[in-house]
Ligand SMILES: Nc1nc2c(c(=O)[nH]1)N=C([C@H](O)[C@H](O)COP(=O)(O)OP(=O)(O)OP(=O)(O)O)CN2
């Protein structure tokens with residue numbers, strides 16, 4: 862199996878309002894998010910690619926237009942804007958457009974990663 866990844870960055874605010882009021886993440890705050898999309902295939906295409914990295918450009922546009930410098934509770938329309946939910950959201954967006962999508966990882970801080978891999 863061949864696997865490729867590409868990384869995307871955005872900055873956004875969120876508020877995990879469902880958490881107890883004394884939890885730090887119940888307060889409005891922000892992160893410099895990193896999204897890593899993985900694509901997998903048993904075969905390479907005639908160019909020797911799983912998929913040309915350039916074909917992930919629509920994801921960059923989607924992130925820049927809809928997520929960068931925005932409030933994620935508004936973007937996703939709910940308050941459980943965790944990295945787990947974001948990973949699933951980006952996985953589903955990519956899978957619809959790029960069937961080789963195999964997982965998405967999201968980082969909120971230099972020490973944390975959440976992955977969605979069905
Ligand atoms: N499983 C998850 N746990 C938490 C998430 C999440 O998305 N998934 N999110 C948060 C907060 O939004 C935020 O990311 C805080 O993370 P945390 O690592 O607790 O923050 P710190 O940088 O302050 O951690 P320290 O290492 O303690 O300084 C919380 N949990």
Ligand SMILES: [Zn+2]
Pocket residue numbers: 875886890891892969
């Ligand atoms: Zn947070």
